[in-house]
Amino acid sequence: MIKKYIIPALILCITIASCKKDGSVGPQSAHDDAAFTLYKNNFLEGLWKLEPDEATLEGFHKFDSLLTIPNDKNREKLLYFAKLQIDSLSNYQASSLTPVNKMDYQVIENQMEYVEWQLQELRAFEWDPTSYNLLGSFARILNEPYAPLVKRLHNFYDRMGFLPEYYKEAEKSIHNPVKELTALAIDQMQNGLNIFGKEFADSLKKSGITASEQKQMLDRAAASAETIKAFTSWLQNLKNDHPRSFRLGKELYDAKFKYEIQSDMTPQQLYDAAVERKKHLHAEMDALSKQLWPKYFGNSPMPGDTLGLIARVIDTISAAHVKQSDFQKTVEGTISKLTAFVKSKNLMAFNPSSPLIVRREPGYMEGIAAASFSPPGPYDKNGNCYFNVANIGGWPADKAKSFLREYNNYTLQILCMHEAVPGHYLQYSYAAQSPDPLKSVFASAATVEGWAVYGEQLMIDSGYEKNTPEMKLMWYKWHLRSVCNTILDFGVHEQNMSRQDAMKLLTREAFQQTAEAEDKWKRVTETSVQLDSYFAGYKEIMNLRDAYKKQAGDKYSLKDFNEKFLSYGSVPVRYIRDVMMAQPKKPAGGDTVH
Ligand code: ZN
Numbered sequence: 001m002i003k004k005y006i007i008p009a010l011i012l013c014i015t016i017a018s019c020k021k022d023g024s025v026g027p028q029s030a031h032d033d034a035a036f037t038l039y040k041n042n043f044l045e046g047l048w049k050l051e052p053d054e055a056t057l058e059g060f061h062k063f064d065s066l067l068t069i070p071n072d073k074n075r076e077k078l079l080y081f082a083k084l085q086i087d088s089l090s091n092y093q094a095s096s097l098t099p100v101n102k103m104d105y106q107v108i109e110n111q112m113e114y115v116e117w118q119l120q121e122l123r124a125f126e127w128d129p130t131s132y133n134l135l136g137s138f139a140r141i142l143n144e145p146y147a148p149l150v151k152r153l154h155n156f157y158d159r160m161g162f163l164p165e166y167y168k169e170a171e172k173s174i175h176n177p178v179k180e181l182t183a184l185a186i187d188q189m190q191n192g193l194n195i196f197g198k199e200f201a202d203s204l205k206k207s208g209i210t211a212s213e214q215k216q217m218l219d220r221a222a223a224s225a226e227t228i229k230a231f232t233s234w235l236q237n238l239k240n241d242h243p244r245s246f247r248l249g250k251e252l253y254d255a256k257f258k259y260e261i262q263s264d265m266t267p268q269q270l271y272d273a274a275v276e277r278k279k280h281l282h283a284e285m286d287a288l289s290k291q292l293w294p295k296y297f298g299n300s301p302m303p304g305d306t307l308g309l310i311a312r313v314i315d316t317i318s319a320a321h322v323k324q325s326d327f328q329k330t331v332e333g334t335i336s337k338l339t340a341f342v343k344s345k346n347l348m349a350f351n352p353s354s355p356l357i358v359r360r361e362p363g364y365m366e367g368i369a370a371a372s373f374s375p376p377g378p379y380d381k382n383g384n385c386y387f388n389v390a391n392i393g394g395w396p397a398d399k400a401k402s403f404l405r406e407y408n409n410y411t412l413q414i415l416c417m418h419e420a421v422p423g424h425y426l427q428y429s430y431a432a433q434s435p436d437p438l439k440s441v442f443a444s445a446a447t448v449e450g451w452a453v454y455g456e457q458l459m460i461d462s463g464y465e466k467n468t469p470e471m472k473l474m475w476y477k478w479h480l481r482s483v484c485n486t487i488l489d490f491g492v493h494e495q496n497m498s499r500q501d502a503m504k505l506l507t508r509e510a511f512q513q514t515a516e517a518e519d520k521w522k523r524v525t526e527t528s529v530q531l532d533s534y535f536a537g538y539k540e541i542m543n544l545r546d547a548y549k550k551q552a553g554d555k556y557s558l559k560d561f562n563e564k565f566l567s568y569g570s571v572p573v574r575y576i577r578d579v580m581m582a583q584p585k586k587p588a589g590g591d592t593v594h
Contacts, residue, residue, distance in 0.1 A: 036092055036101050043085065043108060044438060050078055052159075056137040058441050059377030061146050065158035070132065071169045075119055082115040099579045100434075103571045107442050114259035122252060127177045127244045129185035129235055130526075132170040134163075135192035135228075142195065142203055146380075149207050156200070157217050160224045167231045177235075179243045180525040186232045196225040246525045248493040256529045261446050261536050262572035267490055270536050274486040277535070278509065281476050281483065282306060288473040289313040307508055314477055314511050317470050321408040324392055324400045331371060331389050332358050334413050338421040338459070345462045347422060348562040352429035354385050356420060361388040370407050371415055373424040375432075378440035385428065387420050406513065410474035417459050422562075423452035430566035443570035445530065450537015450573065451566070453482050457538075458562070477511050482534035484510040485520075489531040492524045540573035541565070548580055 045062075048055035052063035068074055085108060094105045118124065125131055141156045200221045204214050248256065257267045265273070286306045293302055293309075296316050303309045322330045335358060343350055354376070361372075370390045376383025392400050407415060417423055427448060431440065456475060465471045484505055491497030491505075499521060506517035524531060544565070549556045568576045 032092075033098055033101055036097055036105070039088065040101070040104050040108065040436075040438060044441065046081065050081055053134055053137045056140050058437075059140075059144070059146070059379040060437075061141075061155075064141050064152070064155035067134070067159050067162035067166060069162065069165050069169050070125060070173055075125070079116060079119050082112040082119075085112040086116075100436075103568065103575045103579075104436070104438055106575055107438065107571060110259060110262060111442055117255060117259060121255065125173050126175045128181045129170075129174060129177050130181050130188065132167070132231070133185055133188050133192075134166075135189060135195055138195050139192070139199075142199060149203065150209060153203060153207055153209065153217065157220060160196075160220050163224050163227045167227055170231065171234055174235075174238075176240060176242050176244050177238070178246045179240070180246045180522075182235050182238070182240070182243075184526055186235050189228055189232050193225050193228060196221040196228075247496065248528045250494050253490075253493045253528060257532065260529045261532055262444060262574060263446065263536050263540060264574055265536070265539070267494065267532070270486055270532060270539065271490040271494075273539055274483045274490075274535055277483045277539075278480065278487065281480055282310070282509075285310045285473055285476050288469045288476070292317075292469050292473065310473075311508075311511055313473065317410065317474065318405040318408045320410075321404040322412070324395070324397075324404065327392055327404070327407075328358075328360065328389050330412065331387070331416060334416045335387065335420055338413070338416055341459065341462075341464055342422050342426075346559050347458060347462060348426070348559055348566070350426070352385075352425070353432055354382070354429070356385050356387050356425050358387045358389060360391045370403070370412075371419050373419045373428070375424075375428045378437035385425060387425070402513070402515075406516070408474070410471050411478055413465070413471075414456055414475055414478045417456045417464075418452045421455075422458060423455040424448065426455070427451045427566060427570070430563075431569035433567075434569050439569045439571055444537070444572040445533035446537035446540065447570050447573055447576075448537070449482075449533040450535075450539075450541050453479070453534050453538040454541045480510045481512070482538060485531040486535040488520065488524055489528065493528050537573060540577075544573060544577050544580065547577075551581065 044060075048058075048060050048063055051068060052066040053068065055061070055063050089105060089109050089112075092105060094102050097105060138156060138159070141152050141159070146152070147155075201218060204217060207214075209217070254267055257263075261270075263270065286309065289310045289312075290302070292313050296313065303312055335356065339350065342348065369388075372388045374386040374388060376385065390403075392403060395403070419425070431443075456478065460467070460472060460475050488497070488502055488505060492502060497505075502521055502524070503514075503517050506512045506520055507514060512520070545561055548561055552560075564580060565576060568579065
């Protein structure tokens with residue numbers, strides 16, 4: 001749900017930069033933590049120099065005036081950079097580093113192996129036209145006040161200068177693209193062109209730049225819009241008789257899962273666990289629905305089939321929702337209520353560095369989610385945390401009604417648990433205590449999403465809303481979403497699951513509305529592995545908690561587990577597990593673990 005946590009799909013580069021001034025590939029002492037710290041601090045800047053577009057998106061603005069041309073030569077340079085880093089890492093012994101550095105070592109190693117694999121095996125630059133959509137980073141330069149406006153406008157102008165060559169090379173790189181991704185790229189790029197039109201012109205007017213220079217800049221912006229339009233028509237008219245399938249296939253899927261989810265489980269094992277979990281949830285939901293039936297339906301006969309029964313009860317309970325005009329106010333109240341509950345149950349210390357600002361969603365987020373959490377970027381530790389709430393005030397009544405049934409009195413609270421407390425916001429506020437941007441840039445989606453799913457269950461299991469059967473039933477419905485995300489993703493990309501079977505899974509077995517299920521189908525044709533992160537992270541955190549509890553015996557405390565887990569930030573659960581399950585001993589370096 002949070003774009004920034006998605007690991008960049010493809011990394012393109014411009015020039016190779018050596019991380020070390022003397023040209024050597026690593027420190028001489030294998031036990032030298034200080035040397036590793038220096039190495040890792042230089043590493044990110046070296047990477048950003050190679051991919052300035054990604055750097056902008058992460059909030060690193062030193063290379064905003066540059067852009068990498070996507071050609072073989074530059075891809076070779078990035079590949080060389082990745083190999084060089086893997087080689088550099090081999091000069092250190094991960095086991096002799098402090099826990100923090102060891103995790104960073106593992107994170108860098110995984111990322112560089114991932115880059116190698118992306119360039120050599122996945123080769124999405126050939127078949128995914130969305131990897132050439134630069135509008136997001138241009139928007140960041142224009143809208144994010146990281147530097148004075150004039151400076152940002154000049155960066156914007158300089159970067160635009162690369163566009164003609166960029167798209168010429170993009171066209172040469174693309175072969176037999178995936179149809180769904182081609183359509184998505186055309187859509188995204190055509191809809192975002194305003195950044196070179198009115199948005200750029202309006203910013204220029206406020207800048208104080210001379211009229212003649214403004215004219216020159218506007219001319220280049222107009223030409224840039226034309227360049228991108230020409231690229232989208234090239235895509236539209238491309239003869240593509242043998243498009244690649246959107247289904248990744250077993251071999252690529254397994255490898256991508258390894259780099260992105262970084263789990264001890266294989267995709268097949270995760271899938272099997274999800275199928276088991278679905279069965280368990282259906283049984284629990286059946287029992288709750290039977291318990292609730294007389295309250296809502298009196299003596300009327302119950303539907304004979306389990307799924308039909310659950311669907312009827314869910315449908316009836318969903319009628320309890322707030323008024324359209326009260327949506328935002330209710331969300332604000334819910335955050336306070338959740339915060340008070342976390343404190344009263346002593347689930348974890350609540351000491352966020354930046355407060356959560358609840359706001360009406362900005363225009364560019366409209367239509368994406370009912371609510372979402374936006375943390376500051378990795379380089380902006382003092383920035384604000386926002387909780388964006390959908391602006392449904394002006395919606396037509398029937399659209400609002402269907403939305404409010406989906407986010408009814410029960411699920412609206414679960415949504416706030418997931419996005420804010422104790423989900424993404426609390427997780428972020430612990431992770432932000434580490435000043436190092438590396439963990440944030442390469443945040444594990446499974447840890448971040450897994451924690452949010454775990455957080456929902458934490459509240460329900462702790463007796464939130466007195467554990468009413470309604471609340472529990474609706475949480476199970478919500479939780480089924482994460483579980484079925486995994487079943488769907490693996491099913492579609494590894495097992496050739498049809499659209500019809502996918503719709504059946506989502507609407508009948510996960511009780512989703514048709515519109516929601518259709519959106520999910522679209523998402524699974526445009527992404528892969530990302531949908532696994534929710535259940536994979538959740539499952540791993542639950543497994544870790546069980547093991548930790550067993551090991552701690554009488555000394556186990558839930559608060560202690562939660563705080564300890566969060567203190568390591570957004571690194572993959574398996575690395576956190578290594579440290580949390582290690583027999584206690586003082587780290588030699590005295591490095592503080594965050
Ligand atoms: Zn989430």
